[in-house]
Amino acid sequence: MATLGMSEAEKAAVQAFRADVVEPSMTKLVIIDFWAEWCGPCKALAPVLEKVAAAYADKGVVLAKVDTDKNQFIAAQFQVRSIPTVYAMFQGKLVADLTSARTESQLRTMLDQLLRQLPITGEAQQQEAELEPLIAMGEDVLAAGDAARALSIFDQLAEMAPDNPAVVSGRARALIVAGDVAAAEATVAALPEDIATLPEIERAKSALALAKSAPVVSDLAPLEAAVAANPGDLQARYDLANAQMAAGDRDAAAQGLLTIVATERDWSEGAARQQLLKLFEVVGLEDPWVSQQRRKLSAILFG
DSSP states (O other): OOOTTOOHHHHHHHHHHIIIIITGGGTSEEEEEEEOTTOHHHHHHHHHHHHHHHHTGGGTEEEEEEETTTOHHHHHHTTOOSSSEEEEEETTEEEEEOTTOOSHHHHHHHHHHHHHHSOOOOHHHHHHHHHHHHHHHHHHHHHTTOHHHHHHHHHHHHHHOTTOHHHHHHHHHHHHHTTOHHHHHHHHHTSOHHHHTSHHHHHHHHHHHHHHHSOOOSOOHHHHHHHHHOTTOHHHHHHHHHHHHHTTOHHHHHHHHHHHHHHOTTGGGTHHHHHHHHHHHHHOTTSHHHHHHHHHHHHHHHO
16 A cells, blocks of 8 residues: 555554555455444454454464444455455455354355465464374375374374364274274264364374275185185175285275176166275375276276
């Protein structure tokens, strides 16, 4: 904002705005709430803005309130024609109009979208960057089948970041592989709704569903013998694949399920394909192994 030709009061207002809003926006996402004392909707929205801003403070979000009665010049510069008007500013530029977000859920959704797009580094982002290689290590150990060590890693991470969805998911899946399905189920069931629907947690839910449909079998030999004696017995092959999954042999399990799909794709209402998709979700849809198995499945279905 240029100050040439302004009154002293207007210059003071601009300087205050720069100090309170523009300068913080150089490194943080500033929510600007244009309000007035007489505005009922403003008073109704204020607690929502304050609650969400406090919850997102460690992510680099701050709230700045601008009383339009006391700052008419500033409001005019931003073409505020009605209140409440809520904007988001980053590095001195408006990056979003948040006025339509009147509920906590709506505001959180919009902020999450902005934070994914903007290079803002708050305490939460810094912690996430520090946790990322540790989470990856836990996932590698879990993929290698060492459930006890993986659980130890995720237990330690849970002490550092108990609400991190990747940590919660990894810990739940480590519990499942360790054989404590009940504890994993309790962990997922206790999550608040805003976390329970995240992709990382859906992965843990898929692992739970898979564990329930594929209980651990202490001896695979009878199932292997049944398939060897009658390769066309798809139920026996399906039971063996489930047991192999429970034992952590995803290659053998996938091969068995793919064989069923290739033999009779709609067998048992597509149970083999559905089980494969659950396995893919548990392993991780971005995993190269999943991509490889998906190509095999596509070749069978569309080849």
